[in-house]
Amino acid sequence: MGERVGESEADGLSPEDYATLCDFLRDRTGLSFTEAKRYFVDRRIAARMQAVGATGLRAYLNLLRFQASGEELQRLVNLMTVNETYFFREKYQFDCLVNSVLDELVRDRPKGSRLRIWSAGCATGEEPYSIAIMLLENWGRVDDYEIELLASDIDSAVLERARAGIYDERALQGLPAHLRAKYFQPMRGTAEAGGPRWRIIEDLRESVDFSLVNIADPQQVRGFRGIDVIFCRNLLIYFDDLGRREAASMFYDALAPGGFVCLGHSESMSRMSSLYVPRRFPDAILYQKPVDGGAL
Template structure:
């Protein structure tokens, strides 16, 4: 039991904060340090008030034992940050269509599957950007059966991704001719991506720190996991890297965010330097 005398005026006691962060890290992979104390306190307090929890212990018991997991999902939705836009870190998308995919299909027959996973897809800008890049810039796009998967731990952003409605800020890096080609303007502020692209991507609610939830994610040729593992601690990153290794086909590629390096997480992958970007490859077994 935490000592009320040690309770911080801003929220959880030091012991409760540590207990909560440990619980959240074990369940979701998300890791919060003392520097995020105010951010975490506010969101826990908001959810405690919403469910009428009299104490942190009561709230933690709800998180741990609620059969539906609904409260944990609502809390996770508050904890995650989902700021992104179309064609973000485009050099990696260029690498995909200029180099990586040609290597992936080099020994494959036309009509074979090509599987791509956007992990931590947020509101959908990344997987939709991948789809547009394939259609516009990969010359062999019509020769293969392309499967695009996208996942996130936040149910709210997945609903927005499926809806595919965006404001100008999200589209600022998209050439106007592509906006006109792939989006319908709904009003002065909002555009919706075309239905064909919305239906071409399989969006799913996935916690990549849960082995049961990622067990079915296998045989991918390319995985984009950009700026997601920065929210994990070192152990969580190593575990995620091992999971992605298992999810990739031999010689498959993973793209990380510009500030991330697989060499600091795992020795399983081989860095591959292409003209446009560095990707990490699962070796041929």
């Protein structure tokens, strides 16, 4: 007899089915779900199986694998990702960027050269917009170079929010008042819809190139090359050891020689890869691709 949706909703997946699902998600997204995430995963899978009328996990996985549009897989990915962040989170790393890293990167470059900064796992956009504000406010050479701000995430829903650039009080809690006044416009008529909200100004919205990217898919990251700085903070904690090593190798290929990776405060590149050189700056520790790493 086939599985019934009601059994999945009430009792959760069997250990075998849970392992099968986790293997599938890991292969497709790089995300690793352990037994500790069992309740979180069970609830979301049960909801999606019911929504599409799947009679059991096998039928649902077949839909995920063979649906030409990929819409259901994207819906599931959106449910499975957690996106909590705010402006100027772990600001000391942005300080490191404008106080040390950028000046080193352009030391031997003529004015007008291109600088590429990639926010991987950008969620609702607070990180790339924070970078843009830091550059405008704190790097005196910002007008001397062509700066490309790239931002990506696997979750299509949060990318739509990032492009819209609308934020609540919690997201702006770490932003000084003068920067809020300079770069954000209050939204009208929002008090009854969960509190006041602000929209980042159009010039900043247009300064960031947002794209839907699964960093575990080599085809999707192939276009990211010659990157000078990669911010990938608190994303790889959701990967297993193999996934982290694969991501570190992918970032290495994406970086220009001498480029840097910035990880979250609890992450260490030394546990993932020996390809990088740790660099201790006054504000933070970053990981550098050796200058003699060869042309890409």
